[in-house]
Amino acid sequence: MFEVFESTESEVRSYCRKYPVEFSKAKNAEIFSVEGERYIDFLAVAGSMNYGHNNPEIKAKIVEYLSEDHIINALDMYTQAKEEFLQTFKEKILEPRNMNYKVMCCGPTGTNAIEAALKLVRKNTGRSGVIAFSGAFHGMTMGSLSMTTDRTSREGACVPLGHVTFAPYDGTLDSIAYLKWILEDDHSGVDKPAAIFLETVQAEGGINVASVEWLREIRKICTENDILMVCDDIQVGNGRTGTFFSFERAGIQPDMIVLSKSISGFGMPMALLLMRPELDIFRPAEHNGTFRGNQLSFVGGTAGINYFVDHHLDDEVKRKEKIVARYIEEEILPLDSRLSYRGMGLMWGIDFGKINPAFALEAVHEGFDRHIIMEVAGRKDGVLKLMPPLTIEDEVLKEGLAIVKASIEAVLRKA
Ligand SMILES: Cc1ncc(COP(=O)(O)O)c(C=O)c1O
Structure with a gap:
């Protein structure tokens, strides 16, 4: 069969x-x-x-767009569909949360946006190492895989996966004490990292829910040590945990946020990296890719945000x-x-x-x-x-x- x-x-x-x-x-x-x-x-x-x-409300917008012969892929050229998406995202998601972020349209998979984040934290800080957590899953391409922990996934790399120091996640050993120690002890052997990457709930890692206190501590550690905090909201964003962004429950704002999966509203490929405006230092074309402009994803994404807001x-x-x-x-x-x-x-x-x-x-x-x-x-x-x-x-x-x-x-x- x-x-x-x-x-x-x-x-x-x-x-x-x-x-x-x-x-x-x-x-x-x-x-x-x-x-x-x-x-x-x-x-x-x-x-x-x-x-x-x-979803009928989202599908109607996509069908309408298709039936009118609008452009489908447009690289990163300006289009009406992208304009509407960015405007809607800004007005209905970012501004009501007092969030000021630039939006980078990445290649269409979550892992591509994680790669972009890795490059950008290194470029901003001039440091190569990052911290990730045991139990993490950030994707399957080489940079993301270096922060992904399960052995089966890592074995596919067949080359050393480097530049990452793993720390225990919330609930395992004394995560915060360990982090503070590797950062503070000048003989810890760990160079100052560019960023700490985390999921607020480790999904592939076994539904490990970080506490609000832990998330706030990480934010504090990052701020005090001039380390960037990157939240991978690829799986747990878009309302999955009960708020649009999963970190909202801790009242914190990461320096960078990665979104994918449900951001296109309709199951279409799309991935975004959000960053504080001053971190937006890639030169034009420095993270290029053919499929950063799937217009059906933008149309679905706009309709998805409207659906999220209108239906509470x-x-x-x-x-x-x-x-x-x-x-x-x-x-x-x-x-x-x-x-x-x-x-x-x-x-x-x-x-x-x-x-x-x-x-x-x-x-x-x-x-x-x-x-x-x-x-x-x-x-x-x-x-x-x-x-x-x-x-x-x-x-x-x-x-x-x-x-x-x-x-x-x-x-x-x-x-
Ligand atoms: C938290 C997290 N990060 C990154 C990824 C990678 O996304 P993609 O499979 O679209 O590359 C996933 C996919 O499951 C994920 O759950």
Whole structure:
């Protein structure tokens, strides 16, 4: 049935191995196979479908744009679609939050914008080293990979991945004390870094939620030591944690912010680097790329921001957060006292580490048999990750949670 994929597509393919059907249609939080089988989506295309598959309000704008023969790719030339996006982003996202940032349109993947950030922090400070955290995932190209921690990903590099010092993330050892020590001790052996890169919730790292206190401490350390703070909001931005930017809950502003995934509103490729204006020192063309001007992404991005604001999606996420948290506490944790959970907004992880990390993947398989799409994350892939579109209907969310429970029950029964 999958003959052409298996004979012709590279062995590097991954998600298709967990969800072995051929997909065709998708609507909000439901995906349909070519046979018309319905699956509930608790993955949201790795966080790129926050506003739901084929969101009608966003789709209408894209269809209208297409039907009028507007330009589709325009490098970084000035276009109406980009003008509207920048204006909307500025007026509806940045200004209400008192944020003053320049916007750099990068190549279309998250990792490209991380590469841009790496280059720019080095160029600004004249320092080559950066600090990243254990458990981090920042992408798969060489610079980003040097800050990505899981062994499987790093092994693909086949050359030394350098210029990064790793520190423990919040909740592991004494993260802040360690950071202060490597910066303050003139015999720590660590050169002063250009920047500290962080995720406020490590998604691929196993849904590790940094505390507000920790985030504020990092901001303080960066300011006091003249080190740039870069927040990778690629997966946890765009409302995923209950606010547009994930760091808002700490009342801080990073020096640079990376956005991708759901920023295009419609699952189209797009990645942005935001930087404080005085850091905007790349010369023209110094981080060029052909696909920095996907106009459908700008159109979708504008409509996505309008959707987020008009539908008060931040409040909706906070409301749904309670539904998920309560369900996990009342229905899932009682299944086995060794289970634990973490999360916020609409990203949650159920940790099988204390029972058997392999159970998380088994739960994904059991779930798929019951028509839900989930993913694993974290150390030894031992965390079952739940991340539906933010627009998921309450009934579908509850239906999905009941399937998660049934899947975990099935795994535990077999153990
Ligand atoms: C936090 C984070 N940073 C960077 C990336 C890389 O983005 P992309 O896969 O678009 O290159 C991802 C992708 O999952 C991510 O979750």
